[in-house]
Amino acid sequence: MALTASLILTGIAIGLLVLYAADVAVAMSTDSDHGFLPLDHMQRGMGLGGPALVLPIIAFFISRTEPSKGLGIMIIISGILIVIGGIVVLVNPAPAAESSDRDPIASMAMMFIPAAIQLALGGIKISKS
Numbered sequence: 001m002a003l004t005a006s007l008i009l010t011g012i013a014i015g016l017l018v019l020y021a022a023d024v025a026v027a028m029s030t031d032s033d034h035g036f037l038p039l040d041h042m043q044r045g046m047g048l049g050g051p052a053l054v055l056p057i058i059a060f061f062i063s064r065t066e067p068s069k070g071l072g073i074m075i076i077i078s079g080i081l082i083v084i085g086g087i088v089v090l091v092n093p094a095p096a097a098e099s100s101d102r103d104p105i106a107s108m109a110m111m112f113i114p115a116a117i118q119l120a121l122g123g124i125k126i127s128k129s
Helices: 002-030 040-064 068-093 104-127
Strands: none
Touching: 002 040, 002 068, 040 068, 040 104, 068 104
């Protein structure tokens, strides 16, 4: 039961990351703050990116006693998607992000640290399976 819940949570996280990426791609191609979802970059990050950072970590701990290579692979996929998204943001910063008062290093750390944790947890899950 815990493994099923973990697989569902991680699947939701991957779905949110794919939706996030598609919305950002549409926003970048139309040179606007909004993609096909009526969200600006901050709402998009908090609503889609935030849960996608946390759900795979929760999924790992829910099923920590159950072996599953599939879950480990899904957690790693989630971490890779976050890293790819972070690289895209570094290469093509949003115009609104350039005028922000936030430190870009801190913003990237908030994204890459959970991604690194996800990659490590996915590796642990696979190695214990």
